[in-house]
Amino acid sequence: xxxxxxxxxxxxxxxxxxxxxxxxxxxxxxxxxxxxxxxxxxxxxxxxxxxxxxxxxxxxxxxxxxxxxxxxxxxxxxxxxxxxxxxxxxxxxxxxxxxxxxxxxxxxxxxxxxxxxxxxxxxxxxxxxxxxxxxxxxxxxxxxxxxxxxxxxxxxxxxxxxxxxxxxxxxxxxxxxxxxxxxxxxxxxxxxxxxxxxxxxxxxxxxxxxxxxxxxxxxxxxxxxxxxxxxxxxxxxxxxxxxxxxxxxxxxxxxxxxxxxxxxxxxxxxxxxxxxxxxxxxxxxxxxxxxxxxxxxxxxxxxxxxxxxxxxxxxxxxxxxxxxx
Amino acid sequence: xxxxxxxxxxxxxxxxxxxxxxxxxxxxxxxxxxxxxxxxxxxxxxxxxxxxxxxxxxxxxxxxxxxxxxxxxxxxxxxxxxxxxxxxxxxxxxxxxx
Numbered sequence: 001x002x003x004x005x006x007x008x009x010x011x012x013x014x015x016x017x018x019x020x021x022x023x024x025x026x027x028x029x030x031x032x033x034x035x036x037x038x039x040x041x042x043x044x045x046x047x048x049x050x051x052x053x054x055x056x057x058x059x060x061x062x063x064x065x066x067x068x069x070x071x072x073x074x075x076x077x078x079x080x081x082x083x084x085x086x087x088x089x090x091x092x093x094x095x096x097x098x099x100x101x102x103x104x105x106x107x108x109x110x111x112x113x114x115x116x117x118x119x120x121x122x123x124x125x126x127x128x129x130x131x132x133x134x135x136x137x138x139x140x141x142x143x144x145x146x147x148x149x150x151x152x153x154x155x156x157x158x159x160x161x162x163x164x165x166x167x168x169x170x171x172x173x174x175x176x177x178x179x180x181x182x183x184x185x186x187x188x189x190x191x192x193x194x195x196x197x198x199x200x201x202x203x204x205x206x207x208x209x210x211x212x213x214x215x216x217x218x219x220x221x222x223x224x225x226x227x228x229x230x231x232x233x234x235x236x237x238x239x240x241x242x243x244x245x246x247x248x249x250x251x252x253x254x255x256x257x258x259x260x261x262x263x264x265x266x267x268x269x270x271x272x273x274x275x276x277x278x279x280x281x282x283x284x285x286x287x288x289x290x291x292x293x294x295x296x297x298x299x300x301x302x303x304x305x306x307x308x309x310x311x312x313x314x315x316x317x318x319x320x321x322x323x324x325x
Numbered sequence: 326x327x328x329x330x331x332x333x334x335x336x337x338x339x340x341x342x343x344x345x346x347x348x349x350x351x352x353x354x355x356x357x358x359x360x361x362x363x364x365x366x367x368x369x370x371x372x373x374x375x376x377x378x379x380x381x382x383x384x385x386x387x388x389x390x391x392x393x394x395x396x397x398x399x400x401x402x403x404x405x406x407x408x409x410x411x412x413x414x415x416x417x418x419x420x421x422x423x
Binding site: 146 | 328330331332334378379381409410411413414415417418419421422423
């Protein structure tokens with residue numbers, strides 16, 4: 001099975017086919033067995049890992065766990081939580097008891113060269129996992145490619161489901177990619193699919209900056225409201241939250257936060273790409289694409305937000321894996 | 326191609342004809358027999374709805390590309406035959422992540 005996996009700071013996305021796309025919050029927590037239905041019948045991801053205990057992963061951890069682990073630092077790819085998210089992703093894609101996998105995944109451009117070998121080593125080899133309510137599963141990752149994250153969105157647009165180049169304008173042109181993640185925004189410039197290193201960079205801004213602004217706002221306006229990180233993100237998406245049953249509009253604070261973020265991204269892209277007028281296209285992807293896309297389009301008329309920005313990287317990884325497998 | 330192992334359950338009473346049939350097969354033949362039965366059931370020699378959809382989309386792009394070429398008399402259309410990959414771009418892509 002060929003897999004594209006995007007383990008992000010906020011959400012894990014995995015793809016194994018045009019209709020096999022899964023996502024769950026990148027949250028790992030302690031299983032509180034008194035509060036969820038044993039046997040996995042409630043749809044929660046409960047993993048039993050040899051030598052690593054039992055863990056609740058994803059939405060179940062957000063709502064049920066007493067203690068959760070959600071990291072936002074570069075070193076998290078070496079941590080246990082990253083491996084648990086990776087294995088949860090595999091179990092979401094298949095119930096097969098034994099499965100060979102070819103995996104393509106990505107890293108932020110700033111860490112790519114230094115960390116790609118370590119990340120590939122994390123994926124390669126055998127992984128045993130027992131998901132509650134299922135038989136034990138053995139995943140054998142036989143091949144793994146780690147590519148710069150924003151390449152995922154580009155390949156999602158340029159390749160078909162068999163991994164063949166179908167969009168020659170993108171594949172042979174000069175293209176900019178702005179990938180707005182939870183914590184990091186990656187800017188990538190390619191010419192004929194070759195990365196132009198001097199025009200590629202990471203910026204420390206992302207959708208979580210909006211979430212933090214909303215959290216600060218709620219601390220003032222709704223002091224009795226205690227929301228976990230992913231519940232704040234949900235409030236950002238809905239642009240509102242309920243406080244003692246009454247709706248609280250968050251539109252103003254969200255807009256006030258996004259505008260300076262967009263300005264920063266535009267300034268970085270303008271400087272990096274020399275005004276960006278020489279690029280044939282700019283693709284915008286990532287969880288923050290829909291928030292910042294309209295602002296970016298005002299600055300660069302050739303900006304295009306991809307169809308499914310949240311899954312774009314994982315889809316591109318999978319299409320590339322199709323080419324390899 | 327990756328090898329995937331899956332298990333499935335049978336009822337010893339309701340499915341005893343299947344059980345008898347499978348138990349009568351020589352070693353190594355059970356998976357083949359099950360695969361053939363499932364292929365016959367789903368039809369199309371393993372072609373999925375997703376494959377058909379992709380083939381239609383590829384054809385649509387190809388027709389759109391050729392139509393644009395005919396109308397514009399240029400080579401500016403975006404979508405080409407999947408096998409028509411510029412060698413340098415294909416090589417660049419194949420080496421990505423190595």
